Amino acid sequence: MLSMCGVDCCGKCARKEECGGCVKTEGRPFGGRCIAAECIKKGGFEALKKAKCDLIDEINALGISDLHIEDLNLLNGFYVNLEYPLANGQSVKLxxxxxxxxGNQVEIPGSESCYGMVADEEYLLVCEYKCNGTDPKIICYKKRENRI
Incomplete structure (x- = not known):
């Protein structure tokens, strides 16, 4: 199955049976929202391209050392939704x-850690974590200024 945006998400997904497929669910795989499908619905492929470019610029403008990206991927929330420890001892998923x-991932030079970036229409999250998402730390979590 192809998605609304043309990416073959189903070929890469181990959970495609519970997803329902992008086209069949009208851009609501797993019953949730897909940022790419939302862009396509609002303004077609040009809107999708602009949203990606704007978000790349937004991430690169954060001024975080060693964080620079050229592209974004579509990432399932269940794959990137890490649990972050808070100062009060509790943990939270964002x-x-x-x-x-x-989203995307960038290795931090000279470190065993990576930056992970994830965004939707409203929020941008940048975190740092070690191999397989262990020891995650929130670097930046903010409401987006240039919403789609």
């Missing part, structure tokens, strides 16, 4: 498992 986000 994403929705059922949504599909724009």
């Amino acid at each position: 994403l929705e498992d059922k949504n599909v986000y724009f």
Whole structure:
């Protein structure tokens, strides 16, 4: 199955049976929201391209050392929704498992850690974590200024 945006998400997804497919669910795989499908619905492929470019610029403008990206991928929330420890001893997840986000990962030079970036129409999250998402730390979590 192809998605609304033309990416073959189903070929890469181990959970495609519970998803329902992008086209069949009208851009609501897993019953959630897909940022790419939302862009396509609002303004077609040009809107999708602009949203990606704007978000790349927004991430690169954060001024975080060693964080620079050239592209974004579509990432399932259940894959990137890490649990972050808070100062009060509690932990929190900031994403929705059922949504599909724009995101990417960048290795931090000279470190065993990576930056992970995830965003939807409203929020941008940048975190740092070690191998397999262990020891995650929130670097930046903010409401987006240039919403889609």
